[in-house]
Amino acid sequence: MEGNHTQIKFILVGITDSPRAQTPLFVLFLLIYVVTLVGNVGIIILVQVFPSLHTPMYFFLTHFAFTDICYSTVISPRMLADLLSEDKTISFSGCMIQFLTFAFSAIVECHLLAMMAYDRHVAICQPLLYVTIISSRVCWQLVASSYIFAFLSAIIYTWCMFGGSFCGPNRIDHFFCDVVPVLKLVCSDTHSSEMVIFAFVTINAVGASMVILLSYISIIHTVLRMCSAQSRARAFYTCASHLMAVSMYFGSAFFMYLQPPSSHRSLDKVASIFYAVLIPLLNPFIYSLRNREVMGSLVKCGSRFFSHWQHRRFLSSRT
Template identity: 75%
Template structure:
């Protein structure tokens, strides 16, 4: 990254400057972060230990859980520390690293959601070809390409965001290093960087959401042609969880990044809290509460655990 970086550190203004609100928010977000870690790690452990879940859908779900853990960890620990600290500074290198991690895992998640939609399309629309089309090798290639594109995209966005000169104020009006509040601190012309980032975000969102939309249009057409009500219900249930996760993720992302610069920073912060903190916590519940296979695997593990504890000597 080029540019004249005269700033060595930034100050994150955070979610609120009211001391009476900061402690309750700390407790709430700490609980959310713990639930995020436990829930997503639980999904990953289930996939590893339950043979019946060794399928492409759960392979992709495991990587989605991994991305959610990392995505949340890039943001939450610093945000929690700042809620209880008067020193809310972050170094320039730390700010760059945080943003790069945020961009990397955010882009990876959007591509993994698109891959999961394609998986559901093949499973429902071409079930006889599913084993051939979504082979183990293809699964690994799809996940690897998601991470590769995310890495390249994060490099581009990070370079554009931090490539200018920072010679003025150093206060970031946000709880993490995000594009818009960082751009406001740059002394150099940021128009070309903003155009590049907006174009990239638009292509990424439109591309991945387009794959999801086309996949589910085909799924809907196939499901409506099914004669059995039970088959239609089963097909809808396998897609409902994924559609819920997609709606939560893309809804808040689009509100934040695909709109003109907002003067309502409080609304932007609420939207940012939702997709960086809340959504990673909700995904394990979305995919497990409506999923009979996951619930069955959980109950079997709990039964085996109870039996094992019962045989242990006191």
Template identity: 75%
Template structure:
């Protein structure tokens, strides 16, 4: 990185500087973080161990849960530590790496939302060709390409954000190293960097949003042509969770990773069935182990 001769650390101003509010906020966000991790890890594990969930829809969902686990971990632990600490400094390298990893996982989530919308589009609009179009090979190709493009995008975002000269104030008016508050501290001209960031944000956010929008418009048109009210209700139910998560993704740093397991999965009959099977297997294993131990 160029232009870092005069700045080796930043100070994160955080959510609040009120001592009275810091402890309650710490408890609140700690609970949110724990629920986020437990919920998403549970969904990820359930999809992995349940053969009935080894379908493209849940393949994407497992990666979605993994992404939420990772990017909430990039932000929340540091935020929680700062709420209880007087020293809110973060090194230049630490700030840059936090932003890089956050941008990487946030970009992947945008692509995963688009993949899940496209998956539902094919399932409802082209059900006879679903197995051919959304094959295992295609799923892995989509995931690999999204991870690769997200990594390249994150590198570009990071270079444009931290590649300037930091020779003035070092106080970031935020609780993590985000692009806008960091760019405010750059002494050199940031116009070209802002244009490059805008272009990549357009590709990643607007591009994936258009895929989602067009997919659901097509789904809506197909569903409305279905004569059976029961079939229409089933199709809308399948897509409702995806639409809910798209709305929830506006709150993209803390709340959304916690909500996604509930929005996407815990109201789904297949996930409930797989979860019940896992519970029964665990109960039988525990019961058999108890019987064996009593015999010995």
């Protein structure tokens, strides 16, 4: 496969090669994908419809939901198709685009988690200056810079992965084009590419982790100095959803990418399914079921829908 990269085709091994397991897995992951789309689109619509949710935290949450949709859409449809198809080939350009979109979404989500932690830090530690520090302009600047930096980083990751020579096996032992399984197929020396990828992963993941860690150290220090137990409980409650999302995202990502290549090989696909498929499903539930404002808006939305349905039913019964 040396030479023209456009002629290269890869074969995605997929989640399983057992014919008996493919149909049940297809139904399961199709349901997960549909619920993920409905949940995240619902979060975006809810924040746009209710003025009470027009705050910096929910502004970041809408972009977080958008990246979850990108995550799922770049991986799940292809994975579902491969579960029912015998032809599991993917073109070189298709593999590149899949990884580029996946890397872009992952980096943006990493930065958004850091922004949301900083937002909670300012809200709890500097409440009187919150409106000034976390203004609408600052929110847009933070999100825009995150998208730009994520796009540039994703391009560098993709070039490091696909810029080498592919002259041997073309079977990717995974259900999507990820870093480790693709680099295993490169015939040329990948040491410099791996070092560049490691450097940018460190800048993105470790940098975001430090922002989150320092934000929560400051939050804990401030909360413990509060006199009222009710105030302390309220402050911790506002951070609970974000802490759950951070733990799931960074826990699974660090397990996957900061382990030695020979370790946990049988668990790689399981970890990938968790952070690439299940986390986008769980995030809307984490941020809605553990959030009074979102739950209140959902109740209002349900009440409006029920009232509208009753009104239309009443009008139709009169005619």
